Amino acid sequence: MDRPLPSLSQFVLKVHSRCDLACDHCYVYEHADSSWRGRPRAMSEKIMEKTADRIGEHARNHGLSMVHVVLHGGEPLLAGPIRLRKAAAELNRALAGVCALDLRIHTNGVLLDERFCDLFAELDIKVGVSLDGDKAANDRHRRYADGRSSHPQVLRAVELLNRPQYRPLFAGLLCTIDIENDPVAVYDALLALDPPRIDFLLPHATWDVPPPRPAGSATPYADWLDVIYRRWDGTGRPVPVRTFDSVLRTLHGRSSLTESMGLAPADLVVIETDGSFEQADSLKTAYDGAPVTGMDVIANSLDEVLEHPGMLARQGGVEELSEQCRSCPVVTSCGGGLYAHRYRTGNGFDNPSVFCPDLMELIMNIRDSETSAPSRPVAAVPLAELAELDELAAGFGSAETVARMAAAQLELNRELLRAVSERVARDDSIAAAAWELLSELDGEHPEALDSVVGHPYTRPWALRILEGRAPATIALGLAELAAAGALRARKAGTVVVPVRDGLLRLPGLGCVTLSADAGYAEVAAGADDFTVRAAGRVLRIGWDEGMDGLTPHWQPVRVVELPNWAVALEDTDPLRDSHQWPVAGRLSAGEAKGWAADLTAAWSLICRQLPVYAPGLTAGLRVITPLHAPDDGEVSAASKEAFGAIGAARPDSPDQLALLIIHEFQHVKLGAVLDTHDLYDPADSRTFYAPWRRDPRPLAGLIQGTYAHIAVTDFWRVRRLDAEGEAARTAEAQFARWRQQTTEAIDVLAGSGALTELGERFVAGMASTAHGWSVEPVSSAALSKATSAAARHRADWQARNSIN
Template identity: 60%
Template sequence: MTLTPVPFRQFVLKVHSRCDLACDHCYVYEHADTSWRGRPRHASDEVLAAAAGRIGEHARTHRLPAVHVVLHGGEPLLAGPARLRRAADLLRAALPEECALDLRIHTNGVLLSREFCRVFDQAGIKVGVSLDGDRFANDRHRRFADGRSSHAKVLAAVALLREDEFRHLYAGLLCTVDVENDPAAVLDALVELEPPRIDFLLPHATWDAPPKRPPGMGRTPYADWLTAVYDRWTAAGRPVPVRIFESIHRTLRGRSSLTESLGLDPADLVVIETDGELEQADSLKTAYDGAPATGFDIFAHSLDEVARHPGMMERQSGLAGLSTECRACPVVRSCGGGLYAHRYRSDGSGFANPSVFCGDLMKLITTIRDRGPAATGVPEQSGPVEPVLTDGQLDELAAGYGSTETVRALAAAQLGLTRRLVAAVAAGRPAGAEAWRLLTRLDAEAPRALDAVLAHPYVRAWAARCLQGAEHPGADLGGLAETAAAAGLRAGAEFELALPVRGGAVHLPGLGLVRMAGTGAGAGAGTARLTGDAEGFTVRAGGEPVRIGWDTPDAGPWQPVRRIGLAGGWTVALEDTDPQRDSHQWPVTGRLAQDDLLGWGGALQEAWELIRRDLPGYAPGIRAGLSTITPLAPGTAGGDVSAAGRQAFGAVGIARPATAPILALLVAHEFQHVKLGAVLDFHDLHDRADDRLFHAPWRPDPRPLEGLLQGTYAHLAVTEFWAGRVRAYDGLRSEAAEAARRQLATWRGHTVDSVAVLVGSGSLTLLGERFAAGMRATVEPWLDLPVGADAERWAREAAAENRAAWQARSARPAPTGS
């Protein structure tokens, strides 16, 4: 099977190629690669603009919800405030609206000033600082060229970041391990600076230039040093997240790593040098001269071309790309072979070796594993989240269907994406620290409860709105507290947390809302304090506390989300409480009255029976992936109203139609959009740079290629639904039977025609062509189902009228598949 390149989501943009320190362990200037000597000192405006353009192009092509860009060097502050601000402005302007930018700078800190911090505040740039511990530890390596200490200047930089005005910019500290430093003193010095996170990095080394192992320290000094740090960190109550320890905890539990130096996640990072050359990870500079080079640059090559470079593909091949020794190792899924650069040996084996730190990694991982589960965890923040889909599962989806296992795999990938989005919202924001601490605690103590809340469709909708800067009354950090509180209540945990009062109510995603006395629906603002325990929770907002137990009836202040249990094990929530549910283009209803609730229940029971009977290939996926139906207000023109929110996987919005069969049709139709949207989050089916508009036979307006693809995919279910109705009316002559035959004739024709347009566009990827072939194969059997000459003629005439209207409107021939 050919490996499909993983889109880049992390970008290192070199804004300056020189440094004001002379650190003797620096991989850029002190190791094998010497390419820095020929680089321009700073990135020109042309390079910055081209880099931003390529990143924006890549984000649009792959519909990335977020990208992470690190401004780097050398020492990036040497580029000056104006150039850094220019880089930030260009990046934000180049990215599509729906793609969030996580922008950071990594610096040694000696030049950091209030002027820089003000620029970073305005440009939304978070700051990570390199510091190896106390002065004694830091001065072993991080000195000026004349031997002067840098420690005092770095401490001044961190002090600036800890001021109230700039605290939200403080991203964390990076420390390179030196086993001759005192591990306890190093940790204490770093923790004292209250960083949001600490990264401990192993020094760069290869089998040709191995790391130092001082006499008397044994065979695994790096494992012993980090274990000493781990023990002290644990004894202190784990006061700050430490990326290497949390990555080990996560990978031991089968989750993704938070660092490229551990785990089997495919690499998704590319480096852009000051001259515009595109390189692999900087760490490869420690292997041999020219090791990171790809031969590509941002002016002549797209990022998709770089992603197909053999070196990039090798770093994305997971377990298959490791040495024989690594593949047989019991901790390989946690270790992942270590950092790619650390495997290099010049004897002809290249990178097909275990890490030069193999023994240390084995000892560190097994020691942490054997000391029991983590006491804290961190929702996923970095690294790609790819669905685990076999070729067979992709073919199922291409045909329009999707088994229980396949849709669950899509849901798991969406959950990982939601974790990343929530973490991106919380990153570096002190206002959300209380909620974040509860989330990380629950991630370790009650991960299933946390996952249940993060899987609620409108948690992702909230996070996406926050990252997009959407003008929405709920697009704020209050959603983080609401999410944490809902997860804590699901877990039966004891906690206390401040929550916003929105429209006179406290909202708990996926659980319901509590109406607060004395706050009107228009009040909106305010804060309540929620205390949770195993029996329920109490909410206080100035007046008398409100106590809600899990047996509290749906009356008075408590309005829980109501769920309907259907035959065959499908339970679906009728979500009429969540303020984020207005994600479906149409107005939502308010709280359903009891009669309306009963009407929905009866209609869903009947609709689900019809889906199971007439759409047996679609029913398992719906049961596995559709958790929520949001009632919408009826359309003003009297037509049926339904929609699927692109950022709300697992939910559809529907205005309850007059009949159960139409409800069945709307559920199946909209869940097709949900499935395909999940596929498009991780797989490229067409050239997203193709901005042509195409004729869609079911619409009077021209559609972009993705709109045509979405509509075609949804109409597979529509066609099969009407085929089932036609078979049910076999031999009968009635108005309903004739209407069903006309619908089948119409939708099978529309679907076949639009598949031909997709194929004829020339813009489908190889996987997109597989999807087109799968859709065509699914609809073909329904072409032979007899509907009668009247229905065929009616469908042809309606299609001809639509095409003529489209041509008149667009003043050009409609593209076809011929």
């Protein structure tokens, strides 16, 4: 059966075919291919126009949401500002109304000046610079034809890009590896320039012309990179390194960031100065004419280029690799290496990479390092970050600390969303349009986008996609997020959203009930309302409509506005079922008023009696999801996947609601800490007694419960001072009990032998708070009651779990 052809989304435009340096490792001028000699020095305006038309045509036909274009050479700055402006103008013209354009230029930097930077700032052209390290390393290959060093000029270019007005243009540094250079000196020199990204490139070589391999190591390139990896990893990974990040991503089942690794189909084509279409430039290192397709922008479309045998050979994933590669344990990370590096006369590209031993060693070293090193040492954590962790470890957290935590969680959600976008099928126009709109919102209305991406139930959906549990919901989820973001921004235009069994989900805003046969809805924002068109029906919904529950088709999320805090009662989102217990249905108007009244009273109690918790709650807790109350008592829960939300059945009193809010938000905070820091050895499978559970708890459960019960202990500590009579005596006994039990659990954690260095510091912070309460006086009656309750719980637990 015929299947649709893949598409191309990455284009390299050779705007100038000559260079002002004479780098002896250059694949264009120094390797097997010599086609540059017969080509025009610069791309003509006619070729620029036709190239842009071909890219626009291809993007339109395939419904692309974005194309990536690199202006290249030779040295592209030799083309001059006028020609570069023309190239950008033509691309923007051809793609206007079709898709977004990511436009970049890659340069050796020696000609870069304010005139070029001002142009690139105007045209939004990101700039990548080639630099091989310190002066000694760079001068080994990157010199002028007369032997002069280019290093001072490149440093000047990087200094220019680091100026505040030009820093947004800086895309990063590219370094070609030479194993004769000192890897530490190279890395440190690059890092000192404060680049936004570093990429290390293996030197181009084939089996016919293999790379230098000095005696003494079978994997000198892996060894060289491993030195840098350990320095990079050991200092907290201070800058993204595309080589290492690609290995780490592919080890976790995600896509590579570079064509030299991973199994993603090739989606890049080169357009030479004469308009010829060529395959990847690196093929010039294989043999003379290796990248040639025989096609050009005048006579051929990009779909025709995709039918070229050389392009098709790079679309088949693992099945197109050599037999040796297909059976390799690291093939999903390596992907056979760069295509050009597989070449050998006689059997073409049906070979592993000539760097095969190095790639395997590098990938396995990184994999083993990730497995054996569960955490960064305390010394590798920045002091400001340590101060925040210490603050959280004590059991609390200021508004500033929790806000920074929330920002980190938002960025994590953004990363997950980008990973979801990479799984959009090429023929999925709904998902592609949604991703394009989300990209537009990111540039035009970032706060609106943050609201929907940061919605607590965005991450559970994204994780289900990435774990292969719900692949069919990619377009559905992206379109729902895009529509909700557009409505929040009041952005003009119509968003097409698939309907869930008659329900239009607008995450964070609410749900619209439609007819069961409605497959799609068209959503559009207006000044006073928004419209929903589906199954021949048009609904106009006011922005404030339905809050009282009287509008049958619109169920908005109700937000309870409290002093310095606004929290949503999320009873509409079909994806809110993330909290262990069954969720409640839509609250009636009366039930919602009851919740609001209890929240008002609970918040007043927290602000008066437990004010140390209030700032963190205002910065980090956005949503309370009502749960279904069981017959045997109250329930509440938090989900590590849903930062910013807790679930709860409405308790009997506002006091109990205040307790469960601070209790569950402890879980939320610690879950966020564990997203970025390893506090314990995840391989430790032992279980432990926890005085708040009937079952043995693993280490992860024990640390979560202990941290949450710091807040429980604090609640009763304060309540005993405010209550009277029997209520005061009950609170005092509860304080005595939870003080004793929480301190005991902290001691178990500290003595477990499974904590990392950072975990020991964190648990010590918990201990400092809990042990500090041990000197507070309580009555002998309270102590006796607490001791009896604790003894009964342990005895029941031991009997239930058959432990003597």
